[in-house]
Amino acid sequence: MIRHRSATKISNLISLFGESVPSDVYHSCAYYENPEADMDKKGWLGADLVFDIDADHIPTSCDKIHDEWTCGKCLFSGKGVTPETCPVCGGLKFKAKSWPCERCVDSARDETVKLLDILEKDFGFSSKHVHVFFSGHRGYHVHVEDEAVKPLDAMARREIVDYVYGSGLLGFEERVGEKRKKGSERAFSLHDFGWNKRIKLGMQNFLLSATREDLRSVGIKQNVEAILQNKETIAKRYIEENRWSNVKGVGTETWLKIARHVKELESAKIDTVVTTDIHRLIRMNGTLHGKTGLKKIEFPVGRLSDFDPFREAVAFKEGTVKVVVSSAPEFRIGESMFGPYKNQTVELPTAAAVLLILKGRAEVVEE
Numbered sequence: 001m002i003r004h005r006s007a008t009k010i011s012n013l014i015s016l017f018g019e020s021v022p023s024d025v026y027h028s029c030a031y032y033e034n035p036e037a038d039m040d041k042k043g044w045l046g047a048d049l050v051f052d053i054d055a056d057h058i059p060t061s062c063d064k065i066h067d068e069w070t071c072g073k074c075l076f077s078g079k080g081v082t083p084e085t086c087p088v089c090g091g092l093k094f095k096a097k098s099w100p101c102e103r104c105v106d107s108a109r110d111e112t113v114k115l116l117d118i119l120e121k122d123f124g125f126s127s128k129h130v131h132v133f134f135s136g137h138r139g140y141h142v143h144v145e146d147e148a149v150k151p152l153d154a155m156a157r158r159e160i161v162d163y164v165y166g167s168g169l170l171g172f173e174e175r176v177g178e179k180r181k182k183g184s185e186r187a188f189s190l191h192d193f194g195w196n197k198r199i200k201l202g203m204q205n206f207l208l209s210a211t212r213e214d215l216r217s218v219g220i221k222q223n224v225e226a227i228l229q230n231k232e233t234i235a236k237r238y239i240e241e242n243r244w245s246n247v248k249g250v251g252t253e254t255w256l257k258i259a260r261h262v263k264e265l266e267s268a269k270i271d272t273v274v275t276t277d278i279h280r281l282i283r284m285n286g287t288l289h290g291k292t293g294l295k296k297i298e299f300p301v302g303r304l305s306d307f308d309p310f311r312e313a314v315a316f317k318e319g320t321v322k323v324v325v326s327s328a329p330e331f332r333i334g335e336s337m338f339g340p341y342k343n344q345t346v347e348l349p350t351a352a353a354v355l356l357i358l359k360g361r362a363e364v365v366e367e
């Protein structure tokens with residue numbers, strides 16, 4: 001790791017890369033008086049607010065198909081999420097192989113959509129200060145470059161993380177409890193801003209489309225039939241008239257169960273450590289990710305739904321490479337599908353071969 005370097009001109013930066021040919025390039029999110037000085041002498045001037053949304057933090061149904069781990073001690077291996085201890089020898093160190101799967105990257109995108117909504121609607125950041133990037137691997141980065149965020153310390157950034165996760169909403173549950181004791185009719189009144197609005201609309205959507213199983217899955221066991229039969233009325237009463245306690249057989253506990261479920265759905269699953277770190281290093285836009293050969297690449301916020309990382313972040317567009325593949329799931333680069341492979345020698349377009357090699361799943365066949 002080469003650190004504490006700076007460049008004031010692009011040409012200097014490029015010759016810096018030429019000196020060491022790094023596999024990965026990062027820059028600080030912080031601004032310093034003396035970027036090349038030791039950490040304690042740099043003179044911290046502020047930092048951008050950064051978010052990392054990575055499939056590693058989001059449970060998906062497909063990790064069993066494409067993620068593998070091997071115990072470093074006894075070499076026992078398995079699929080899916082890496083265990084804490086090896087089931088055979090109790091070892092604690094593993095070699096994990098993850099995969100930049102499209103479904104996993106899409107789930108990271110869904111979390112990014114929620115984050116951007118919160119940043120723009122609740123915090124009021126202008127879209128010209130919010131930058132969205134594909135990370136080059138299994139997720140997205142969001143950088144807020146606004147003078148208002150630069151001086152924020154780690155505690156203030158922690159508050160933002162909590163808000164994005166909806167963590168402070170516990171207070172909201174306590175408030176419900178207090179009002180209930182006093183017998184208030186408006187025990188569950190929600191206003192029309194921020195998380196209140198998000199929960200209100202989310203509960204309405206949940207109710208209107210709820211099946212018997214949906215209600216059971218959030219823990220509602222009583223009055224299920226009554227709720228299903230009257231869901232339009234219930235949704236209208238609480239959303240339009242705020243008459244929470246007036247629905248027969250549906251108490252505050254029921255509302256809380258739905259509210260907790262909605263909170264889980266609406267909160268954005270960001271990497272909390274990245275956002276609270278005021279000295280964070282983050283991958284440089286336009287450089288290659290050392291685990292995929294794909295580029296970290298910026299795109300307009302409005303393109304999030306149609307941005308295609310497996311086409312638009314591809315760096316190597318020419319030639320082919322002959323590789324022997326140990327194992328790989330089916331994957332796509334551009335318009336072409338590849339794999340699945342198991343102990344096979346294949347000639348692949350460079351981008352596909354680079355991905356497999358960097359993922360430790362293939363080696364070049366020397367001819």
Ligand SMILES: [Zn+2]
Pocket residue numbers: 071072073074075076086087088089090091
């Ligand atoms: Zn083991």
Ligand SMILES: [Zn+2]
Pocket residue numbers: 060062063066101102103104105
């Ligand atoms: Zn997946």
